[in-house]
Amino acid sequence: MTGADTPAATAPEMVPVAVLDRFCPMHVIVGPSGHVRAGGPTLARLVAPTPLVGARFLELFELIRPRSVQSIAALRDLDGSRLRLRLRARPRYPLKGMIHVLPSDGTSGTGGGAILNLSFGISVADAVRDFELTGADFAATDLTTEMLYLIEAKSVAMEESRRLTHRLDTARRDAQHKSLTDTLTGLRNRRAFDAILAQALQAGTPFGLLHLDLDHFKQVNDTHGHAAGDLVLRVAAQRMLAAVRQDDVIARVGGDEFVLLLPGMDDTAALAAIADRLIGALREPVSDGIVQHRVSASIGGTLSRHHHPPDADAIMATADAALYAAKGDGRGGHALHAPDSPSAGGVLPSRDPGDQRGPDADTRWS
């Protein structure tokens, strides 16, 4: 077994304490009585002001794994085990450790005792801060300093990354705000529409403008939730796109409000026909697979040629007022601004309002 003439076999019991102090500054040598005979300088700092040497090991440290032990005999039974311990004194730091039991016929006075080497494990960063440890408190071979470096370097990098994410997020919101597309429906947004309207006015070519509002949309949203509302808006957008010409522009300018710019349009009857087509398309229920959602549309419209000179605000205001008139007429219909019409004081209500209220020449909007 232990051949006295083979240095390799006898070395462990011959290791001078000074070597352990240097290589394992958190080691502790426990004598057969359970009292600490010697210990590394870093471990001594941990238990200070209680002197490490002379104290009963189990009064300084509480064993948790593999099991709690109360006596030196029980501790000896853990020879070779990986240990989890805790400082008994506050802040009761968790520690990891290994134990090697010394043979009872040892000559160093520690025979029947044990050598333990301890470390902080994962809580090392907190421990270093709380015990004000420095690089000199760890062996040069110990990777603690490197680990602390890494923790700190990574948290600096992480903080920078967090800032970048924040800046990019702000930029994204900004870009979204400035973008020309309504992200929900894929239609143009108000910003895009304003630009297109300005362009059309600049070009001086005739166009029609419709202001469309979904009726009963709020009920869908309130009753069935935003997901249902979003679905209705997306389907409505597709149907509108299908109902107009390739060059016509549709923009979503509010929750359930849309405006359409129809280039080349200079005829009230043709404008009315498109409005009717849109209303018909939007009257069809929208199914989400379970519920049939029903909305309708009210539309107000005008032609650029009725404005002298054409002006964006005036055209929009006229279409808006016509929409208001259409709603006043009962939902699901349209009203067109038609100053050259002999009847109706400039408004041509649709002939078939969805809610079956008779045509009304009320022009309170004009």
Add this chain to the structure above:
Amino acid sequence: MNGLINRAIDRFARDTYGDALWEEEIDRLGIDETAFEPLMPCDPSITTRIVTALAGRLARMPDELLEDLGTYLVSHPRSEAVRRLLRFGGVDFAEFLDSLEELPDRARLAMPDLDLPPIALYLHEGGVCRVELGLSATAGVRFGPVLVGVLRAMADDYGALVLLDYRGADARREIIEVRLLDEAFARGRAFDLGAGRAAG
């Protein structure tokens, strides 16, 4: 890595010469703010232009400016993180000096894109240490003068007395001579291993 270098120059210039001068210079060069995004790549030629322009504006040599940048990085409170990360290199200045060779690896651990040139250390008689710094093709600036500034400030930080001599560059490396006169010349600044987390 040039976003990070540019950011360092940006901080240095603002804290040393004021926002007005710096912003005027950047506007004049027409450099976009994304060039100063630390985690984003950036063309090294922009870094070169920034340094040249700033040096011109201040009527100083670019190398002098870069040395001040190195000192700033260690000693200014705004870049305390740099000082702390460097202090992990050793418990005293001699050990810190020894750790210089692993600086590029340490930097890479912190930020994988941070590609510092290789550093080699040669110890000579009488406490003289020669630091050789490979030339970086991708930095857009010379690191040598920056490292001189860093070493000067780190010596102060450790309380060591050193003489530094930037010997210039040849085709493949820059050379710095460090003469460690007194390891414990003055009381250095405290370094608490665990303070970074407490502060953060």
